[in-house]
Every structure is written in C-alpha cells, then in structure tokens.
Amino acid sequence: MAVDRKQQMKEITERLEQGVKDIFTSEMYTTYLRTMAKFHNYSFNNTLLIAMQRPDATLVAGFNAWKNKFNRYVKKGEKGIQIIAPAPIKEVEEREKIDKDTGLAVLNENGEPEMERVEYVVPRFRVTTVFDVSQTDGEPIPLLEVNELTASVKDYALLLAAIEQVSPVPMRFDEIEGDAKGYYSDADKEICIRVGMGESQTIKTMIHEVAHAMLHNSDFMKQRGEEKDRLTKETEAESIAFTVCSALGIDTSDYSFPYVASWASGKEMKELKDSMDTIRLTAADFLEKLEAAVAERSAERMTAMQYAEKLIANKEQEKTIFDDEQRNLIVNFAFKLDDRAATEELVNGLAAALAEDDKEEANRLMYDAQEKIENLPDGMIGLSEMHDYGYRKDDVLPLTKEGAREWHRLGERIYPLFRDGTAGDYASQEEIEQHDGIFGIRTDVWKSILLEQQESYLEDDFTYPQFPFSPITREQALQLYDDGKQIYLVRTSLRPTIVTERAEIERGSDAFQIATADLELEKNREESLLQGSEKQFGIYQITERDPEHDYRFMGLDYVEKKGMTVSRADYDLIYVTPLTDKDTLEEIFERFNIQRPADFTGHSLSVSDVVVLNDGESVKAYYVDSIGFAELPDFFKERNLDLQKENLLNEELQEIEIFDKPGLFSNGRLRDEDVPEGLYRYDLRGSDYDPGQPITVEKTVVVNHVASVLMAEELDLGAEGRLELGEEGLNFTGAELTVREFMEEQQQKRNGLIHGDSDHIAVEGHIGTWYAIDETEIGGEKFFLLEHEEHGDMAACVAVNEQGKLVAEDLWNGFDEDFQEAVQKYLSEKWNMPKKEDVVSEIIEKAAPVLDNSAQDYSDVPVYYEPFSYAKENDEVDLYRTSYRLNSECKQAIHEAIADNYDGMYFGDGAVDQVVRQYGMERVGYILANTLHHKSYDGRFSRGNKEWAEQVSTPEHNADRMTFRTDWVVDSHPAILDGFVTMFREELEAQKEQEQPFVKQFYVVKNLQAAPLKIERFGNLDDAMSQYQALPNHYMKALGVEKNPNPLPGSLDILQCKNGLDTIVEDYKTVPGWDNPYIQNHVVQPLQGALAVQDVELAYELPDAYFHIQTCEDGFDYTLYNKDFTERDGGILETDGDKSVQEAMTELLAEFGCDAAQGRIMDAAELREQADMVAEQQAEVLKEKLAAERPAPEETLSFYVAECLEFTFAGEFHDHLTMEEALEAYDKIPSERMNADKCIGFCIEEDGGFVGMYELVVNDKVQRENINSINYFRDDKLVQQAISDMEKLMAAYAAGERTGDGASVLEAKKRVRVGVYALDPKEYDGERVLLLLPGNCLTDEEMLAILDDRNRIMEKKELEEINKKWNEFLHTGIPDEDE
Secondary structure (H helix, E strand, O other): OOOOHHHHHHHHHHHHHHHHHHHHOOHHHHHHHHHHHOOOOOOHHHHHHHHHHOOOOOOEEEHHHHHHHHOEEEOOOOOOEEEEEEOOEEEEEEEEOEOOOOOOEOEOOOOOEOEEEEEEEEOOEEEEEEEEHHHEEEOOOOOOOOOOOOOOOOOHHHHHHHHHHHOOOOEEEEOOOOOOOEEEEOOOOEEEEEOOOOHHHHHHHHHHHHHHHHHOOHHHHHHHOOOOOHHHHHHHHHHHHHHHHHHOOOOOHHHHHHHHHHHOOOOOOHHHHHOHHHHHHHHHHHHHHHHHHHHHHHHHOOOHHHHHHHHHHHHHHOOOOOOHHHHHHHHHHHHHHOOHHHHHHHHHHHHHHHHOOOHHHHHHHHHHHHHHHHOOOOOOOOHHHHHHHOOOOOOEEEEOHHHHHHHHHOOOOOEEEOOOOOEOOOOOHHHHHHOOOOEEEEHHHHHHHHHHOOHHHHOOHHHOOOOOEEEEEHHHHHHHHHOOOOEEEOOOOOOOEEOOOHHHHHHOOOEEEEEHHHHHHHHOHHHHHHHOOOOEEEEEEOOOOOHHHOOOOOOHHHHHHOOOOOOHHHOEEEEEEEOOOOOOHHHHHHHHHHOOOOOOOOOOOOOOOEEEEEOOOOEEEEEEOOOOEEEOOOOOOOOOOOHHHHHHHHOEEEEEEEOOEEEEEEOOOOOHHHOOOOOEEEEEEEOOOOOOOEEEEEOOOOOOEEEEEEEOOOOOOOOOOEEEOOOOOEEEEEEEEEHHHHHHHHHHHHOOOOOOOOOOEOOOOOOOOEEEEEEEEEOOEEEEEEEEOOOEOOOOEEEEEOOOOEEEEEEOOOOOHHHHHHHHHHHHHHHOOOOHHHOHHHHHHHOOOOOOOOOOOOOOOOOOOOOHHHHHHOOOHHHHHHHHHHHHHHHHHHHHHHHHHEOOOOEOOOHHHHHHHHHHHHHHHHHHHHHHHHOOOOOOOOHHHHHHHHHHOOHHHOOOOOOOOHHHOOOOOHHHHHHHHHHHHHHHHHHHHHHHHHEEEEEEEOOOOOOOOOEEEEOOHHHHHHHHHHOOOOOOOEEEEEEOOOOOOEEEEEEEEEOOEEEEOHHHHOOOOOOOHHHHHHHHHHHHHHHHHOOOEEEEEEOOEEEEEEEEOOEEEEEEEOOOOOEEEEEEEEOOOOOOHHHHHHHHHHHOOOOHHHOEEEOHHHHHHHHHHHHHHHHHHHHHHHHHHOOOOOEEEEEEEEOOOOOHHHOOEEEEEOHHHHHHHHHHOOOOOOOOOOEEEEEEEEOOEEEEEEEEEEOOEEOHHHHHOOHHHHHOHHHHHHHHHHHHHHHHHHHHHHHOOOOOHHHHHHHOOOOOOEOOHHHOOOOOOOOOOOOOOOOHHHHHHHOOOOHHHHHHHHHHHHHHHHHHHHHHOOOOOOO
C-alpha cells in the first residue's frame, strides 16, 4: 500500500511538537526550573571572572549554598573561584521629610522642616569564593534528562549500511572523548559516530548527523544565503532523526523530546515551529533515499538457496522442467558452494542439455556438481552457512565441531572462526571443545589433501619417505623437537609432513612420528652424558608415577621414611647441555625456575629432580632436596665447589648509593676472596662517639667497623686512603637485592639496556614515559612489555627490545598474537628470514613464561586494585608490579591445581587449598572472578558462579577502577573450572561463617557525660561512622561494637572523642576473645583509615585565652583569641600531612606560651560566632571614630554635554560647565548630524576629587527616575536641585515650542530662576565613597566594584583632550598646513 508521505511527516512532527510541549509542562521541567532558580544570576563582570578562573564552570554557588540549598558538599582540596560580592552596611540618619507629590520639604507649625529618621544602605564590596558543581559531591542536580536508547533494531546491519550509503559525506565509527554520541565535522566533511552504543541509539545518532551534513553544510548554506544559529541546527537535526526513526518504527521519544526541549530558547518552541517545513521536507527526502538503499541491499542479501530457487523458477517459466533430483542438486550446490556464477552456469547448462534431450551432458554436469559438493571437507556444512555466519574469506573451508574433531584427530590444523570475520590460531583439542561457533581448514591444505588422493600423484615415488619411521607420543615429540630433531605429523596423507612449529605438537593430535635413526641416536644421549669426556650436565625428572615408588616432589626424609630409594628407573632424562664454569647447582636451580631455556621441556626444577654434573673428569649426581641439594653417594663422587662465593651471590643486601655511585650494604664483614668478579669491597668506619654512625669509607677497617659495602665501580679514596662521607655521602635507596641481581642490573645499565625494573622509558612515537611489567626472551634477544606511567592499564601496552626499540604496540593482552606477529616481522627483517615458521615456535614457547614459585608463600600479599597512574602518584609502583606478577602466577597455579587434582570425574579435596595456601583467598577469588567476567557468555559456567563473580566488583574493591585483564583468565576447560569455582566459594563461605558472626551491630553514643545516654544502633560500620562524624567534637562521643551472644553477649567502645580528639580505644586488646582478625581487619583498620583523612575543627578554652584550629589545604588554620573574643594571633601552620592536630596544637600553643594540657574543649561554632560578633562591633566603633575625625568634604556640581550619549568620544564633548554653559552648548549641537542621543549630564566632585557622573537630560527629557534609582543621587541635595531646575527649564522650553515662539533651552533658562550648585560643608554629614559611570549598562554593584579603580579617571582625562580637539575640528574644519 502506498504511503502518503506528506501526511505521515505531518503526523509525526505534530507528535514531536506535542511531546516537546509536554516536557515543558512536566514535573521534570518544573523541578529543573526550580533548581536553576536557586542559582544566583551573576553579573557580567563576575561571569567574566568565573570564566577566566574555570572555563568549564556550569553551575556555580558558594560553599554554604551547596550545602544548604542542594545537599551537596565541596570536595576536599578543591580550589575556589574568587568573585566580587556586595557587603552593604546599613546606616540611619535624620533627614528633612519630603512631600512625595511636590518633592519639597514638609514644614511644621513653626515653618521649620520636619525631620525623620531614615535608614539607608551604604554599598560595600568584598572578595568571596564560589565553587562549580564539578567540584562538589552529593545529591544529583535535576536536569532535563536525556535517556540513552538501548532497544534493538530489526535489520540493524542492513539499516546501518543503507544510512552510510545515503550520507552525503563519509562516515566512520570511533572512540569520542566526552559525552557526545557523534559529530559532523564541517571542516573535514565527515561524520564520526561513537562506538559501543545500543542499536537504536546508533541509528538515531547516524540520522541526526546525516541531517546536519544535508542541511548545515556551510558551503550549501552560503549558496542558499542561509544563516542558522546553534539552537536551530540542533533542533532541525534531532527533529529529522525522530521523524525518520518513527517512520522506521524506532521510538526515540525518550531521547528526542528532552533533547529538542533543551535546545529550545523557550516554551514557545520558536526554532521548532520556524523549521517545521524544512524538517518535514528533509525527512521525507531522507526516507525515500533510505528505502531505495535498503531495497537495493536487500536484493544483494538474497541467500544462495533463494537465488537457486529463483533461477529454477525462471527456467521453469521458460518450459524447462527439472526433476526432483536435479532441483535438489542445484539447491544443494548453491548452498554448499555459495557461488552464484557457478550456480547460474549449472542451471543454464542443465536447461540447455534438457532442451536438446542430451542426457549424457546432463549426467556429466550433475556428476561434476556432485563431485564439487563431495570434495568439501565436511558434508554437514557449506560455504553459504560460513558466509552467513560472518566469515566471508576464501582462505578456509568450513567445518562443524564434529568435523573439526575428526580432522584434528587425523593431524590437520583446525582454526576457530568468529562472527566478526576473523579466524583464531589453530586450535588444540580442548580449544575445539570450548569454541561454540564453526571451524575452518585452510583451503590450500585441503587442495593438497585432494591432490595426494589422486592415483597419478601417488605413483610419484618422490612423495614416499626414503627412511623408516617410528611412532612416538606427544610428550616424546615435544622433548625430541626441543632437542632439534625433525618430528613428523601423522596425517591422512601418505607423505609425512615435517613439524615446523612447536605449537603443532602442543595443539596437534596424540600421535607423531620420527625417523627411526634419530630415535636410536637419542637413546645414546645419556651414554654421552655419563661416559663422555666433554663437560655436560643433565636433568632427570620423574614423569611416570609408579604408585609403589611415588616420591615425586618429596624430600629425601620422606623417601627414607617410606623405605624407598632414589632409583634411575623412576626417572627420564629430560635435558642435556654443555657445562660452563658458572653452572653451579644453585645457578642451575635458579635458571631452570626463573629463565628456563627455550628448548627445556620439563617442569621447573623442583624437589625430587636429579642434576648430574660431568666436569670432564668426574660425574656427580645431586638430589634436589627440600633445602639445598643432597649428593647421591652410591653412584657418584664428592663434588668440589666454592660454596662461600655462591652463597654470597644469593645473599640479599640493602641497596645504597655512595656519592651517587650504586652499591650494596652488608652489616657483616666481607672478604675479598668471597667477592664475585666485577664488584669492589670496602669497609665503613664508625665514629668514636657513635660507632654505629659511618663517617668514612676505607679499604679495610679493623677498629670501629660498621659495615662492608660492595660497589659496582672503584672509589677514589685519595692519598690518605679514606673518603669522608659527611651528611649526604651515604644514602639508602630502600630496595633490597641479591648480589646476583645487583650485578645483572649494573651490567644492563652499563650496556644502556632496559631491564625488568626499568621505568621512565621514552618510546619513539609515543608521548609520556613507560615502565616494564613483563619480559620474555626470543631467539636470544629480550623483549619487554611496557605500561604507560600516567594512564596505566587504561592504555594499550607496547613492547620494546633491550635497546628500547619499539617492536609492537596496541597490546592489550600481554605477549599475545599481535606481539608474536610483530616479533616475527622484527626478527625477519633483522635476520633476513621471511618465513614465520622459522621463528614462531620460539615465540610461542617464550611469549608467556610461567614461574614455579611453589615454595613461596604469598597469601598475605594483598591484591593491588588501583591503576598504575594511582600507584605512581602515591609511590606504590612496587606494590603494583608485585600484584601484577602474582596475578599471572596465581592464574597459572589455578590451572595446574586443576590438572593435578581432577581425575576425570571429581576434584581432590585439596584442589582449592593448594592454591589458596600460596596466594590467599583474595587473589584466588579475584582471578576466578576475572575469568568469569571475561567468559560471561559461556553457558558452561553456572548462573550462581557468574552472579558471584559480578559481586566481587563491589565498592569495597574500588569497582570504578577495578582492572580485569584477559591475560589473567584461567584457560582450563569451562565445565571443570566451574566446579573449581564452586569449591572455592564453599571454602570462602566457610571462612565467612567463622569470622563474620562476631559482630552483631554497631552503636554511637552522643555524649558519654550526659544522663541518660543517647544511643543509636547501626547495621554497618559506614553508617555508624557517618553519624559519629556528624556529632560535634566538644561532646565526649563514642562508637562501639555489640558482639553476637556466642557464647555471651558484650559490647566495647572502639572509638571515643576525648577532649575533642578522636582516639582508638584499645580495651579490645585486653578483653578475652575481642582481639581477633575481624575486629582488627573490619573495624579498627577502617576506623584508622577514616580518621587519617577526616577534616577536623576544634576549639579550646585556656586559662587566659581561646584557641581555634581546623584542617586546611596546606595544613592547619589557627586563631588565638583573648578572653574578650578579640583576635590575638593567627595564621596557617603548613605541614606535609605528617602532623596530627594534637601535635600541631601543642606546638602552636607552646609558641604562644600556653599549655595545651590546660585546654578545655568547647563548641567551635559558638566560639566563631562570638568572635565574629566582637569583630563586627569593633568595625562599627572604628567606623564611627573615623567619621567623627574626618572633616566634612566640600561638594560641587558641574555639567557636561555630549553629542553621543553611548560613545562620548565619537562626537562633541564639553565638561566642567555651568548649567548656562551646558545649555548653550546643548542648543548648538544639531540632533540630525549624528542621529544619536545628545545629552546634558552632571559631575560631582568632593574636595577637588572626582566622585561620579550621570545623564541629566537625554533628548530634551530629564532622567529623574533613573537618577533617583541610585541612593547616593537620590539623597544628594545638589543633584535633586539640578533635577528640579532642569525640569522647570524643559517645561518652559516645551511651552515655548507649543506657542511657536521658537525659544531655545538657553532662552527658557532666563525665564526660570535656578539655584547655585555648591554645598555648604556644614550641611554635609556622613561619608560618601561612590564611583559612577554614564549609562545604564551596568548594575549599581558592578559600577561600585569596577570604578573603584582610579585608572578610569586617568583614561577619562585623556579622552577629554581628544574630544576637545575633535570639537574644534567639527567647528573650524581641517586646519591649514602651517597651523
């Protein structure tokens, strides 16, 4: 049915207009206006001051206004905005009573003026402080709420593409700073849309911005001669978006109505009504173009099967009849191959054969088509299904999960495919099970498989191996591959395929093969180790567990107690490598735990492993015991090793600097023979008066020896053989390093290389500095993962080599696939090796090294939740790095615990405990929650576990900054991992049951000295602490705990306010059962943290004074008052946050000669109120005194004439005139010359000083009302006399005009008697400090504040000289050259 587009547009826009009108009449808008009315309307000058100090300010109010009017509080440490505020003073004086009708004095019976007491306000101004809404917290400010659209949209992808097609400018999707949903750039002629919005919000925003591009392109507007303000543009764009979306069935009213209302200049909706025709026409045009684009794209989206059916229908209309077999074959062909050209060719070929009754040709075509279908690797899925899924590349062929399992078992590489058109790395069997989508096998690999199945190909002898093979397991294949042997895949192909990447074995099937000759050679490797003359060492590990001889990971004590012996029969030789002079047992243990070689395939060197050393002369074997190594004497001879030097290498010492040179500090005495090569030993001598205080560095110290130091470079001890340290010679950095770590770090620094603890690293092409968080070694070269020092994990990481050269960027998941590709490219360019296969095995092996820290206990190390920017700002980078490393290790430990404790059906009882003992409940829970957070889509995780994971990110864990990372995701099978999470939660709940029930509730006592006690009870500590802090500190208030009655009830005060100071009461430490982890961790520690950051205001009464102190931004603001509440002293005590208020008060009072111990707490607010009242009284007394002493000023009134009232410098200007002179000049100025307002004004001076000026007559009208609106002028007798005289003159002048006698104003003056404008000083009483400007452009307050600057007077005088010359020019013309 045809749509009446004009009527449709009219109905929708009327609905829009009504919706916006409803916004203006809604309670929301009333609340919005009511709130906005509470904000002061600041003057123009104060607005400028606000903009200069805080350009982004929106809503501004004072400290108390935020608190009292809006229930919001200024954030601690915020810097205020200073503006000028009125501070008027009220005064009372006796004045003559004036008749309101006549303006004359009212006389009493004696003919004397009646007097009355009149109160008037003397303007004063002061600097005050205000704050923007962004500097406050508290209740939200009601605004015109624009709700984000979240609804889904039918055919969303189709609409998205169609709108992009309709758009007159290019469109892109990107991150946008701020709150904008999108924008149209008129300069760049492009549209940008924010990524990540809901479907309806995205569609509406796209149409909104396209409307801008269609209507508000500056070039088009210029051609059409249009000018539109911002209000109109936004109204048009959003109205068109609403109209088009409504026609498409998308409701955007929740967003569009308040949006249009917010851009309207008022309830009249002028912008909307004026643009209604434009909105309707543009929306109709947009819809027509959009529908055409949708129709065009819909045709393209016809499925392969629909297209085949259409071809068949077209042919059958031409009298070609396909039988069912042919029809089904065509449809199946189209579905499986998704090739329209090939499908059309098949249909046309069959139709032609049938038309000619050529059955042989028809059968050939059908056979060829069926062969193409059957040549796909999985008959259960076709290319069209893969394309509809989202993967449209032709580099792979599709597989179902069943097909993927089968082809993986047969040794082929299988790749998971994703809906965004990407493919993952080739998958292991476990990863195939985890992936819920479809899979692919590479097209070129499949073609090779088909080729090898051809008889002609099999007849080629070259394809057959020329040597015999032996089958091996995956474990054997990994070990032999790492030893450099060629491993072959067992595939469907008869031709063996060489393994080119270690991952092919890790992710491949269970069976592999190796040349039989290579396998025999491997068996001879142990013979070479034990009997060869070359220096070698080997590592034996227990891989197969014999139940009767299972001592894997057990110490020798366990072996002996069980009556077992260490037997070679229980071990496999895992690794053999040359032995160097540095290869001690400790070094080997450290290396094979921290930086295992790339070709080492065993687990980290652990208890029960055996290390065999062949030094070329003897062979010795050592058992890795729980502590150290134990020789196996039955098989090998004793070793000879300098343990002293080796032990020193592993000793942890304090890092120091001696005159900025790095070194290590040892409290003991070191010998030169124990010091490793490359370090220099010196002794420190202590003072005779303080032997523990180092004073000199010497080579050897016998008497007063303090310590020995190891330096990275030699020290110049001078001719006397010693170096004086002084006060700054010796500095401790605070770090502790082993000697080995120190030597490695210094070597790296000497080489100018980056190392694992490097920071402040500048990276080419990136702003800011970076620090190292992880490292790996590939191809003998180290690479470091760097995180930004300012933005932390909110920004992507980069990777560099040891020289700091950028290798990879935009890394979000550690050493991930992007890193691998970047390193492959880097190494290819460096080594001229173009094939990824040459390096990728080492990348995969080294990209994520896993450390075995099974012997370490990290359960007490807390998780660091803050980002790096916070860690750096608070000097906690070491905590951040430690937590980062432990998170990665904990993730791996969970994976290993699952592998070790899951028997295929059940978990062992100690599965969770194994990890929790090492890393603690908090970190294990965090890693598990992190994993479920990233795998929330996976239905194999239970709903209960997912909900628990969401609850982990609660405010107590700083959810606003909580970091979840993909490199901390446990990659165990989801179903098994879900069971592990359940076990963890059960253990967590068990711990909570043991800990939580101790506290029943919290209580707050208002005043312990009051009777009866007023007690309030709270269910949580936060609420109790809030109430406690709200109570004034001059009360002896208390916060305490009521425990559950198990076995007996009880309560104790934990926090009390004693003499104004909040103090932790330590009674809980002495009461049995109270000094427990819950009280310490969940009560005392949070209270201590709250006290450390709270603001304090205290007041004390001393024997002869009052003292007030409060926290401020720089430390403590204090004031000392006398007993009459007058201020004696005061100021700010600056601190670095290292002083308590008690310490600050004691220090300050000591300076004033007062004893803090004698102070008695009092109400701080009451003290401030008393002091303010006394200060006001003193100010009044001082003011009266000054007024009495100051002589009364002499006041005079003169007049000025200006041809142009608004711009006095633009025409004639005369000043310092009498009224007669002013009238004469006024008459001479022709009104039509400048077509401006000419005026007569008056100027007041006191004692020769300028006070103020104002217009008296403008265009023949006396400005009485304007003048009297200013209190000063209304009360000034000379001004009032001038007004009265001028009104009489103007009345006479007007009468002359009516009678036609043509009298001028000057002539009218002669008919009217006017006064003399000088004031008897005796009649003047009171102080007048007032500055005035001509015109009504500023308020009284602004004039008073701005004109206080006397520079205006100087500028005025300069203008007078300019005007004088201008007047002469107007009367006399251009002067002669000589003149």
